[in-house]
Amino acid sequence: MGIWVDSTIIFIVLTNFMLLASSRLAALVRGVALQGFTLGALLLLTHSDNLTYRVWLLVVAAVGIKGIAFPMFLKRTLNNINVHREVEPYIGYSLSILIGIAGLLLSLWIGSRLPLPGPIVSTLAIPVAFSTMLTGFFLIISRKNALTQVIGYLAAENGIFVFGVTAVHSSSIWVELGILLDVLVAVFVMGIAIHHINKEFESTDVDRFSSLKD
């Protein structure tokens, strides 16, 4: 049982590095899709002794939104804007991976020092949740393409989701669904914005943004 949870969590680490290492936007979209499915699996595994209909509802919503809807929507956006690669990120890919490793080590260290009051499914859960969040935030600040930034936002959100699933015992299903719905609309709005950015600037690189400053 524990081994399955651990393997799932380690798989999330691998998807993080996939996000950090790839320049192809399609690969990034696949990366977050994989994370979406993995989160569903993690939900099932952590609640395996008590699989109520609420858990199933949440699994269906999480996989449906994070694993299927987002990737399909992002893929469509990608085809519309006709951009396939992240060109010249602020921080290169090899350095990104090194920073990812540093982030993981930092998260492991923090995780080992946190005095969690309740029992926890796996000692890896909290560090991996943190490192996934850090990966997401890092993507947002180190990449120029607007779509990559959205993917970074999703990765950060996934990290928070891992934390919520593993460390917090019972939360309300309605709140969880509300949060998923908000993130769904957020990505939808960002997608529309990307569409406009592409039309207006003939590129989706946000380093073209330079007119507003003091």
Next chain:
Amino acid sequence: MVLLGLIFIPVVMGLLALVLRHDASRRLLLPVTAVIHSALTASAWFDAPGPVWGGWLLLDGLGLLFLSITSALFLVASFYAVGYLGKEDRGQRQDFQEGVIFSNAPEAAFVACLLFFLASMTLVTLCQHFGLLWVGVEATTLASAPLIYFHRHRRSLEATWKYLMICSVGIALALMGYLLLAIAVPETPGTGVPMVVSELMRLGTSLHTVWLKAAFIFFLVGYGTKMGLAPLHTWLPDAHSESPSVVSALLSGALLNCAFLAILRPLQVLSAAGEGPFGRELLVFFGLLSMAVAAIFILGQEDYKRMLAYSSVEHMGIISLGVGIGGGAAFGAMLHAVNHSFVKGMLFMVTGNILAAYKTKNTRKVQGMLRLIPVTGVLWVLGFLAITGSPPFGPFLSEFTVLKGMLDTGHTTAAVMYLLLLAIIFIGMTSVVLKMSQGAPSEAHQSMASREIYATVIPPALLAVAVTVLGVYVPLPLQALLHNAASLLGGS
């Protein structure tokens, strides 16, 4: 039922706006919804509505105060919006700043988003459940982002993107705060974690303080981004300067307050657990920092909408500072929230008129407002006097109450910094505003300026009257409500 009506009537009206084909009737939805909304809000003053959804939605003193501010400002703004939309050119036109051709977003989407924006802000003011509160705050971002991109040109798009990304990331951190707060609740077998404000306050000192403090920091950073506390305010000047003036008025006067309410809720829990001083010190620090950053950027600011945006950063700082000091200053901060919303709402509406007359946001190119557009010019000067804390307007009274609270509690250093920063900002704004209003308008402006219309002059004028009255006399029911709100924060 009243509470559900407050949230769902704007939602239904917003959906209606999307299907209506006729422009005039669609615009009419704004004031109609606003009147219903404010009537429901007013009824809550006399007869407290019962809790809904098992106490998740409940109107306490704090909620009623912020709901009333939002509702009143939206009421005034809705009439302004009708006039504004009627005046807007249709189709393509030239952008006066960069010279490119642009057009507006569809008006149906604009009206609908305004109404959804009202619904989401209402949800924030009514929420007692921390998860639902998060959902509400994120919803305000999503409903307002399309409003900023109403004028479809590059600058507004840039502002919208920054707003979306910075606030989404900020609010993601607040979600982390919510989870940390859930961990802070001691395990009780069999029952779920109660994430409602009153339940958490009842647990009081049995909450795990380390996790509670961590949760508060995440809430402060997350919602503080949305509120515009320095150094997390970077989206704010862009969004406020690029959006249509009526949207800027609502962002500054209503949204920032709602975000602050989302910080006050965890502060209530923190105080109940006996860790109030920790949270309040942080609020004092970020309050003074926001004032200082705003002062730096107001000095020498050449864009008058950006100047007002930085002034919002300043005033959020004052409110945060007042709550942080506590005691009488908390009362002052609550009063200041009301005053700031009205004055800033009025000033942003006035900038819409200035922009329409002069077609520029550059303070150097605007001259002779008092002659060219006299009513707007007078309102601009009055608004400026009010926002910088000159007597006899409302902000003077509230800023003075905050100062008195600081001196009473022995925060002398903070009080000196506070006065110094207020003085710097006063000087910075004076030089700009007086130059804009006095002198003679240039020939070019005289020939192209259109006449002022009632719909865009009366709404800010009404707010000016309200602020003047509040400076002289705070009505007793409002005083009682402010005391109630301040006492929920441990003030008096």
